Amino acid sequence: MTTTTAVSTSLPHRRGLTEQASDAAVEQACRMLRLPTIRANFAELADEAAAEQMSYRGFLAELLMAECDDRARRRAARRIKGAGFPRDKSLRAWDFDANPHVDAATVHTLAKCEWVRKGLPLCLIGDSGTGKSHLLIALGTEAAMAGYRVKYTLATKLVNELVEASDDKQLSKTIARYGRVDLLCIDELGYMELDRRGAELLFQVLTEREEKASVAIASNESFSGWTKTFTDPRLCAAIVDRLTFGGNIIETGTDSFRLAQTRTKAAGPADNASI
Template sequence: MNVPRRTVTDQAAVAAIEQGARMLRLPTIRDRFSEIAAAAEREQQSYLGFLSELMIAECEDRDRRRAQRRIHDAGFPRLKRLDEFTFEANPAINPAVIGTLATCAWVKAGEPLCLIGDSGTGKSHLLIGLGTLAAEAGYRVRYTLASKLVNELVEAADDAQLSKLITRYGRVDLLLIDELGYLQLDRRGAELLFQVLTEREERSAVAIASNEPFSAWTKTFTDPRLCAAIVDRLTFAGQIIETGTSSYRLAHARKRRTASTT
C-alpha cells in the first residue's frame, strides 16, 4: 500500500520550524535555519549535510552562551584577555609560561598559582585573563578581592553560615583571590582565609595575586605559623610567577600611544 506523500508549502514549513524550535528551545535554529537552508541549496548539500549544519550551529551557539554565563558568574570586575597582554611591556613575564597556563591543565589538576609583584605590573590582568580562559573551557570560576573574601567569611561566621559559604566557594573549580597583601588581616580573618584554602574540595585550583613577596607576608598574616601554613598551601606543587617591579600599566599605555601616532 502506497502512503500518499505530504506536501507542505514553504510558508507552512517555515511556520512549523519556528514553532518547533520555540517548543524545543532551539533559538539558533529558529534564527538561522533560513540562512543555512539557502546556503545548503547554493552548495547543493544533502539533507544530512543541511541537518548537520543546523545542529553544529545550535551546539556552538549554546556553548558560547554557556561560556558567557560562566564568565558573568565569575564576578570579574572588568574583562581582560590574555591576547590583550603586551609582554613587551613587562619582560619579567615569560610568554611561554603563560602559554602553558593558558591550556588550563593546572586548573584540571587542582594546582595553585601565585602571581607576585609590585602594583601595576600586570598581575590582575593575568589573573582575570587566565580565569576567563578557564571559564570558557568549561570550569566554574570565582574572582574576589582578598579583603572582600575575608569580610564575607567573618560575616558568615557571625551569622553561623560559615560552613555554607565555604561549601559554596568549594564548588568552584578555580578560586581567584586578588590583592592579597594590601591589608593586614587580624588573626580571625587570617584563620578563616586559611580554612577556605585548606577545606576546598579535592582537586580545586586556587590562584592569588599579591603585591608582597612571601618573605613579607608576615605583615598580612601576623601569626608566623599560620603565615607559613598558608604559604605552604599556595606553593606546594604550584606555579609562582614574579611580575617584577617595573610598571606594566605605564609601559603598556606608552606603547599604545606610540602605536596610535605611527
C-alpha cells in the first residue's frame, strides 16, 4: 500500500518580524528576486501608504506597478541606445510653427506607430535644415519607446557595410540582421551618388523588408532627383516604389528654419526689436 504525502497550500507562517528586521528581509528578498525599484523605494512607499491609510492590496499594487513601470523605462532606454541614434531628438522639441509645411496631426498620428506595426514605409523629403533628421530620429525614438526594435544608419554607411559584407561573403547574414529590426531609419539618402553595386545591395535590403517591416528615410532630394543617387533609372524606380508603396510622405520644404534661427540669434535682441 502506497501512501501519498499531502502538499500544503497554506500561506507561509508569519514570522512576526520587527520593523528593522522586516526592512532587512525586504532588502534581501528584492535582491534575490531582482526587484531593484521596489528595493530602492519600498521604505518611502510604505511610509506614504501608512500616512494615507492605504490598504495592503493597494500598497502591494503600488509597489508592483512601480517595478513594472521602471522596467518598461529601462527596456525603452536600451532600445533607444541600441538604435544608434547620433543625438537625442524628440517630438516635444519640434517647433510646428517654425515649419508650417509639416502637418502636426500627421506627425502625431505617426507617433502612435501604427505604421510600424503594419510594416509601412515613411519618406521625409526636404532641403537641409528643414528638420528631416529631427523627425526621423524623433519618430524612431517613439517606435523604440513603444517596444519596437529600431536601427538608425546613414545611407552611405549602410551601403559601405553591405559592400564589405559582400566582399567577406557575409552579405546574407548582414541583410538578415537588418531584416530583423522592426524599423530601419536611413538618413541622408541622396547626398552622395551610389555606384550600381552599392545601389543594388541597398535594394536587396529594401526588398528583404518589403511589406514585412518598416523603412523610414530622410532625403534632401525629391523623388525626381533620385537618379543622381541611383544612376540606373530602372533600379531607381524600383527603389522609389519600395519606399513609397502604401506609406507616408512628408515634405519638410525648402526654407531652412535652422538657418533662420541662426540668423535670429546673430541679429541680437536690439536688432530684432527694430524689425
